[in-house]
Amino acid sequence: MSRAKYLGKRLLMAIPVVWLGATMTWFIIFMGPIDPAARLLSEGQVRNPAAYQAAQTQLGLNQPPLQHYFDWLSSLLVFDLGQTWLLYQGSNVNALIMDFLPRTLWLGFWSVLIAIFVGVPLGFYAGMRSNTVADYVASMGGIVWRAMPNFWLGIMLLALLGSSEAIFGFAWETVGPDLLTGISGNPDLTQLGTVDGFLRATKKVLPAAIVLGSASMGNEMRIGRTAVLEVKNQDYVELAKVKGVSKRSLVYKHILRNALVPLVPIITSEAFLLIGGSVLVETVFGINGIGYLFYQAAIQGDLPLVGTLMYVFILMIVGINLIQDVLYTLIDPRVGLEGD
Amino acid sequence: MSETLLEVENLRTVFHTDKETIHAVDGVSFDVSEGETVGLVGESGSGKSVTARSVLGLVDDPGVIEEGSIRFRGDELVGGNWDQHRGDIAIVFQDPMNSLNPVYTVGNQIKEALRIHQGLRGSEATEKAVELLEDVGIPDAARRVSEYPHQFSGGMRQRAVIAIALACDPELLVCDEPTTALDVTIQAQILELLDDLQREEDLGVLFITHDMGVIEETADRVNVMYAGEFVESAPVDELFEEPRHPYTRGLLASIPGRNAEGDRLPTIEGEVPTSTSEPTSCRFAPRCDYAFGACEEVHPGRVRVGDVDTDHEVACLLYDDTFEETPPEGGVEAHGGESA
Numbered sequence: 001m002s003r004a005k006y007l008g009k010r011l012l013m014a015i016p017v018v019w020l021g022a023t024m025t026w027f028i029i030f031m032g033p034i035d036p037a038a039r040l041l042s043e044g045q046v047r048n049p050a051a052y053q054a055a056q057t058q059l060g061l062n063q064p065p066l067q068h069y070f071d072w073l074s075s076l077l078v079f080d081l082g083q084t085w086l087l088y089q090g091s092n093v094n095a096l097i098m099d100f101l102p103r104t105l106w107l108g109f110w111s112v113l114i115a116i117f118v119g120v121p122l123g124f125y126a127g128m129r130s131n132t133v134a135d136y137v138a139s140m141g142g143i144v145w146r147a148m149p150n151f152w153l154g155i156m157l158l159a160l161l162g163s164s165e166a167i168f169g170f171a172w173e174t175v176g177p178d179l180l181t182g183i184s185g186n187p188d189l190t191q192l193g194t195v196d197g198f199l200r201a202t203k204k205v206l207p208a209a210i211v212l213g214s215a216s217m218g219n220e221m222r223i224g225r226t227a228v229l230e231v232k233n234q235d236y237v238e239l240a241k242v243k244g245v246s247k248r249s250l251v252y253k254h255i256l257r258n259a260l261v262p263l264v265p266i267i268t269s270e271a272f273l274l275i276g277g278s279v280l281v282e283t284v285f286g287i288n289g290i291g292y293l294f295y296q297a298a299i300q301g302d303l304p305l306v307g308t309l310m311y312v313f314i315l316m317i318v319g320i321n322l323i324q325d326v327l328y329t330l331i332d333p334r335v336g337l338e339g340d
Numbered sequence: 341m342s343e344t345l346l347e348v349e350n351l352r353t354v355f356h357t358d359k360e361t362i363h364a365v366d367g368v369s370f371d372v373s374e375g376e377t378v379g380l381v382g383e384s385g386s387g388k389s390v391t392a393r394s395v396l397g398l399v400d401d402p403g404v405i406e407e408g409s410i411r412f413r414g415d416e417l418v419g420g421n422w423d424q425h426r427g428d429i430a431i432v433f434q435d436p437m438n439s440l441n442p443v444y445t446v447g448n449q450i451k452e453a454l455r456i457h458q459g460l461r462g463s464e465a466t467e468k469a470v471e472l473l474e475d476v477g478i479p480d481a482a483r484r485v486s487e488y489p490h491q492f493s494g495g496m497r498q499r500a501v502i503a504i505a506l507a508c509d510p511e512l513l514v515c516d517e518p519t520t521a522l523d524v525t526i527q528a529q530i531l532e533l534l535d536d537l538q539r540e541e542d543l544g545v546l547f548i549t550h551d552m553g554v555i556e557e558t559a560d561r562v563n564v565m566y567a568g569e570f571v572e573s574a575p576v577d578e579l580f581e582e583p584r585h586p587y588t589r590g591l592l593a594s595i596p597g598r599n600a601e602g603d604r605l606p607t608i609e610g611e612v613p614t615s616t617s618e619p620t621s622c623r624f625a626p627r628c629d630y631a632f633g634a635c636e637e638v639h640p641g642r643v644r645v646g647d648v649d650t651d652h653e654v655a656c657l658l659y660d661d662t663f664e665e666t667p668p669e670g671g672v673e674a675h676g677g678e679s680a
């Protein structure tokens with residue numbers, strides 16, 4: 001089986017996953033114990049039969065359940081996501097998501113990247129120098145860093161950066177690109193095309209991204225260290241050494257690529273956690289991302305919006321899974337070929 | 341007489357663990373000349389693989405070559421001078437499943453050696469790699485060269501490992517149980533291949549195995565290893581005809597088909613002890629049928645037996661004239677008995 005065929009198969013297999021996730025969401029939201037229509041109306045309106053009727057019609061709840069289910073599913077399929085009820089009342093959900101999602105993706109992008117570019121090299125470094133002082137320091141640091149809760153780390157970081165002038169002697173706002181709108185809040189993603197705009201938007205989410213990526217960083221470090229330890233004593237590494245391969249090539253060609261194989265699922269599963277974790281971090285850092293939107297929708301009881309966002313999350317997770325499969329096929333030639 | 345390639349003298353390799361120091365190789369000496377096959381035979385745990393790894397400079401932390409000398413064509417290797425002779429000594433490991441790097445093509449791994457040791461690149465290297473694969477008996481080599489190790493069977497992989505070894509243009513080949521993991525029929529093919537290559541290239545071979553039958557077929561000279569020491573060394577015919585050490589006798593008696601009388605194969609009870617201290621007795625004494633009083637108190641030195649020109653040495657007190665006890669049945673007697 002070729003790699004393309006393998007990826008095609010994975011893509012096909014994603015379809016039932018999305019369908020099942022969406023169906024479960026529909027069942028929980030519309031067939032659950034809470035009547036979404038009643039929940040959307042204020043105390044006074046619930047008692048007004050006309051208003052209740054109107055809400056029911058709008059949500060399509062007066063249809064037979066099966067019909068409603070198919071309608072709901074097909075409108076998700078074509079991304080006709082309707083409008084909101086409570087949150088940002090009456091806005092178009094598509095527009096809302098297009099507004100909120102990029103901030104979360106931007107934050108997620110940097111937190112995944114920071115975790116990878118700090119955690120993985122540190123883990124590899126510790127693994128290559130196992131049981132030395134450098135290894136102990138790196139490993140201990142990783143564990144401590146990993147153990148710090150997100151929200152606490154976020155608050156501490158904000159406190160430090162907020163008074164950086166007094167503590168470190170320089171102001172975080174003015175190092176590099178100026179942050180005129182304060183150290184937390186929404187990154188301005190409209191200017192990403194320009195160098196300055198890119199740096200500004202990056203600097204804005206950097207503290208949040210570090211906090212969000214902290215747990216992943218620790219995990220990736222730990223797994224990276226173990227992976228290197230395991231690979232570096234493999235016969236093929238020793239064979240390469242006997243062959244006279246240079247130390248550099250031994251590390252970069254023979255050890256690291258193999259050590260990356262067990263890291264791929266770790267990195268991608270960390271990316272899932274970011275979706276949940278972003279709710280907390282977005283709240284602490286005042287970033288209006290999709291996690292924040294979901295949280296608001298859930299506590300205010302805008303169930304149709306919750307359902308729609310669930311669908312978006314499902315698509316994101318399935319998307320990450322597909323990226324994982326692509327990475328696998330790039331790193332490990334055995335993928336998709338086993339069991340032929 | 342052909343030139344001596346490898347001279348190992350009084351090699352001691354120890355492993356420092358938290359609790360104790362393990363004397364894995366405890367003062368062994370041997371030479372390997374051009375075109376000669378020197379066998380190292382013993383049970384698992386006898387130290388034969390550590391001897392091979394020491395010769396290749398693959399002993400790492402917590403292991404260390406504590407004493408002794410390993411010279412290749414006169415150059416001392418102990419002390420980290422393996423780099424200047426990388427490629428001159430090649431290895432074939434026991435497990436072909438692990439000897440090839442899974443994420444690179446077989447051709448890539450052969451070409452890597454060709455680039456380092458023969459300066460070949462590009463299509464020239466590819467041609468040579470195909471040629472080498474043909475030499476080691478891989479059919480359809482032109483296609484196989486761009487395949488990954490997992491597309492090769494066990495026997496094919498071992499052939500590919502041998503091709504890599506040849507690409508280094510070695511003078512000495514270390515074979516660490518090269519056929520143990522393979523089917524019997526494939527075992528015979530690989531042994532034949534190694535034999536052919538040795539004759540063509542006039543290679544020196546250090547052949548390590550636990551299998552007396554394989555040793556009889558391949559080796560010119562045999563060292564029997566027990567608990568880190570050579571307990572008997574002799575030319576192969578001499579060893580098989582007139583084994584002196586009780587351990588060697590035990591090993592020979594346990595070869596199927598060698599022993600006519602009785603329908604059960606005799607075995608040597610117990611297992612190889614781990615040496616954690618300087619020897620004060622014969623390390624084989626607890627398992628030896630011929631042990632007598634002095635065996636518990638004196639560590640046997642190596643004694644020369646047989647004709648002066650056969651170069652047959654044994655480390656057993658039965659052959660030491662200072663003791664009353666004489667060798668057991670079978671008419672095997674110590675000739676001379678001059679201390680070596």
Ligand code: SF4
Nearest residue numbers: 622625628635656657
């Ligand atoms: S020295 Fe004694 S115990 Fe050791 S092999 Fe010889 S007879 Fe056996």
